[in-house]
Amino acid sequence: MTQPSLETHDLTVRFGGHVAVDHVTCAFRPGELTAIVGPNGAGKTTYFNLISGQIPASEGSVLLSGEDITRLSIPARTERGLGRAFQLTNLFPKLTVLENVRLVVQSRMRRGFNIWTMALSHRDLIEAAEAVLERVRLSHLAHQTVAYLPHGDQRKLEVATLIAMEPKVFMFDEPTAGMSVDEAPVILDLIAEIKRNTDATVLLVEHKMDVIRSLADRIMVLHNGALVADGAPAEVMASAVVQEAYMGKELADV
Amino acid sequence: MVRLFLSGDGPQSKILGAVLLLILFTLAFAPFLFPGTRSLETAARICIFIVLVASYDLLLGYAGIVSFAHTMFFGMGAYGVALATRQMGTGYDALILGTLAGTALAAVFALIIALFSLRVRAIFFAMITLAIASAVAVLVSQLSAITGGEDGLNIRIPRELTPAFRPLDAPFWGVNISGRHLNYYLVFFSCLIMFLIMLRVVNSPFGRVLQAIRENAFRAEAIGYRVVYYRAVATVLSAAMAALAGAVFAIWLRYVGPATTLGVEIMLDILLIVVIGGMGTMYGAVVGTVVFVLAQNYLKDWMGGASESTAFLPLVPDLLNPDRWLMWLGILFILSVYFFPSGIVGRLRGKA
């Protein structure tokens, strides 16, 4: 079996007395798309925060390609190939669409401390950013300021920046939240494309069951911070634990 | 060519471009356009404050860091020159060494402050700089044996840079050229170069990261930028530039004292100018400084005249009394912030 690209061992965090993530042990392999489901407040976002470093773990460890990254800073984790998109849109609102992507490419190419050349003369960064925008069909908005973009396009841009990062592990936290029925498929197509074209690991927090069924190789169910089920989609959806613990009715209906 | 000098960051507005050209031209030919001593003083002060304010804009407008220690760094450069000439005598070597030593000290100080406090919250940095700057200001006025205390220090500079030096026998373009004029051009060109260097820095990949951090530090971290280091480098650069400006100021004034370099008033002036001119634009420092220094120097005179000529009216002459000039400057400031929230430059570039 190939080495997991990402592992968590007994990963735990407590906020005061409340255990938000409770000893979650899990391994994710290259090329695998795992859907993480659970009711509101189950700890999905917090689990992501522990992996990408926004919140320090109380207990347990996170391994990226076998390396222990539990104590590393956020940028150090990003450098090693962890790519995270956020549940609430998180971009540079006053910068242009192109600049948002270009900054990611610049970071990946480690050019940030280049202090004496003109950013404009780094054509390769701009071209790489433009290529990504082309792929996600945002080229026509390249020079727009992000703040004025509709919500759907901002979500799309967030996915674009993650693609520009070329990470080993993609983490999407409800990427289609708040999007209209006709916008959501575009995002899902992009995720499907990542899965098809790269050997990356994808973690996807998602509520919509049809989405999960069409994309996921595997489903993890979190409940009160604990991992209550983990396996192939059909299996997990059928399991009684999940039906009871999670959204019972919703799952039973599909 | 021009693009290269401006690092690809043009004025982006015809009016702004024209205003900047006018300022550049006026400053470049100031000794011939306005032959008086006082106008030359004003022109030199404008040059130096443009650099001082631009270096603060690098910090506040680009990196989003609030510092109250900027005048301390400015003072380090100035005192560096003063102390070096005291030790080494009147020579260019003393000026150069003093400038370098002051700048190095400022850079080291800035690095230490940055690494200690930027890890925590931004407000902590502001408070630390305030505390350190006040402590240093007190120290400077106490250690009068070294620093001259409140009286400050007179600086002896090479004769070629003083009014006593007359390189030409005949007037040139109607002006009797003296060492003072040479000194002015030393100020003008060093300030021009420093400004262009800063323009280059803010338009480099590094400068783009600073803007990203100012916009959303959380995201900058998430996409792989080590925010603390970028902020530290910005702090060091800004401090070094301020110190260089301070050294030039000391050489120009041939004097350094707490009031001319370290004072709280100067720190406030810098803040006001950055806001009036437009934060995060570099050119805002130019336009803002010109408006501010001219107002500061000539508002009083103008008010004196206006006060006299309205003597027959009730209240008006009182309001126009030159002692009230600070109030009027305050009103001008409030109006400009109200009508141009993104500064004069932001306004001219068409962003509200």
Ligand SMILES: Nc1ncnc2c1ncn2[C@@H]1O[C@H](COP(=O)(O)OP(=O)(O)OP(=O)(O)O)[C@@H](O)[C@H]1O
């Ligand atoms: N920084 C924090 N401090 C205190 N409590 C927190 C913190 N972050 C999360 N929590 C708590 O941890 C629990 C899990 O929250 P989390 O956001 O991970 O849930 P989620 O599964 O992502 O829910 P949703 O589906 O609503 O996004 C919640 O009870 C939340 O209130």
Ligand SMILES: [Mg+2]
């Ligand atoms: Mg969540």
